[in-house]
Amino acid sequence: MPNSRRPKIGVFDSGVGGLTVLQALIGQVPDADYLYFGDTARLPYGSKSAATVAHYAVGAVRYLQDHGAELLVIACNTATALALPEIKAAAAVEVIGVIEPGADAAVAATRKRKVVVIGTDATISSHAYRQALEMRSVAVREKACPLFVPLVEEGWVEHPVTEQVAKIYLAEAFSDEAQDADVLVLGCTHYPLIKPLLRRVVPEHVAIVDSAESTAHDVARQLQIEPLSDTSKRRGVPGLKFFATDSADKFRRMGTRFLGLPVENVLHVDLKE
Numbered sequence: 001m002p003n004s005r006r007p008k009i010g011v012f013d014s015g016v017g018g019l020t021v022l023q024a025l026i027g028q029v030p031d032a033d034y035l036y037f038g039d040t041a042r043l044p045y046g047s048k049s050a051a052t053v054a055h056y057a058v059g060a061v062r063y064l065q066d067h068g069a070e071l072l073v074i075a076c077n078t079a080t081a082l083a084l085p086e087i088k089a090a091a092a093v094e095v096i097g098v099i100e101p102g103a104d105a106a107v108a109a110t111r112k113r114k115v116v117v118i119g120t121d122a123t124i125s126s127h128a129y130r131q132a133l134e135m136r137s138v139a140v141r142e143k144a145c146p147l148f149v150p151l152v153e154e155g156w157v158e159h160p161v162t163e164q165v166a167k168i169y170l171a172e173a174f175s176d177e178a179q180d181a182d183v184l185v186l187g188c189t190h191y192p193l194i195k196p197l198l199r200r201v202v203p204e205h206v207a208i209v210d211s212a213e214s215t216a217h218d219v220a221r222q223l224q225i226e227p228l229s230d231t232s233k234r235r236g237v238p239g240l241k242f243f244a245t246d247s248a249d250k251f252r253r254m255g256t257r258f259l260g261l262p263v264e265n266v267l268h269v270d271l272k273e
């Protein structure tokens with residue numbers, strides 16, 4: 001039975017990057033109220049320890065739950081990779097992370113059953129993608145690309161420096177036994193913004209996938225809404241409310257670039273340690 005009630009969905013990320021996941025969610029499930037939490041004062045998560053990330057993420061999802069979230073989406077790859085069990089243990093509602101959906105997207109796209117995953121240092125060191133993909137009988141080469149997050153935040157999405165950095169990272173990623181990998185998984189919220197640049201850098205036969213769309217499919221399925229391949233057919237006006245731990249004004253300005261929609265209604269939140 002399709003769900004007719006308007007759901008309240010909490011989306012958590014370390015900052016503005018998770019707005020790329022929110023964009024996909026809005027495409028699949030526009031008839032919902034979204035509460036988006038960006039922990040901008042404490043990012044980046046990608047260079048932090050698992051214990052610190054778990055502590056921050058649990059505080060943030062409790063906040064979302066206290067504000068009425070009935071379903072939680074962990075849009076941050078690092079938080080999903082390092083802290084999903086802790087987040088699930090602390091939450092009283094269903095929690096969906098981005099790594100399992102990302103692995104599903106990779107499996108759907110690979111013919112050679114050989115993929116390359118790029119992400120933050122913390123995500124790659126956790127080997128969460130490796131585990132998820134090997135369980136699906138797919139061979140994996142993992143490569144940390146820590147310079148991409150600051151470059152994207154700087155707005156250098158089409159900059160020659162970013163292109164040079166991408167060439168170095170991806171030449172290493174697609175070397176030796178990974179030469180014939182046919183899928184590149186963007187295992188970080190920021191990377192979809194440099195997808196056109198990455199497209200030029202990776203070999204032509206490589207499909208580039210990210211977890212945003214397949215996470216949105218999982219959310220639609222969880223809510224018993226039929227997933228759509230053509231999201232232009234879905235109608236509805238989402239409710240959007242944002243919480244940021246650093247400046248609301250900065251979140252508004254940067255967020256608009258990541259979401260592709262005006263980001264208004266931002267509340268500054270001070271989470272006590």
Ligand code: DGL
Nearest residue numbers: 014044045046077078189
């Ligand atoms: N949101 C993080 C991720 O997807 C990237 C930014 C950060 O390091 O906090 O891994």
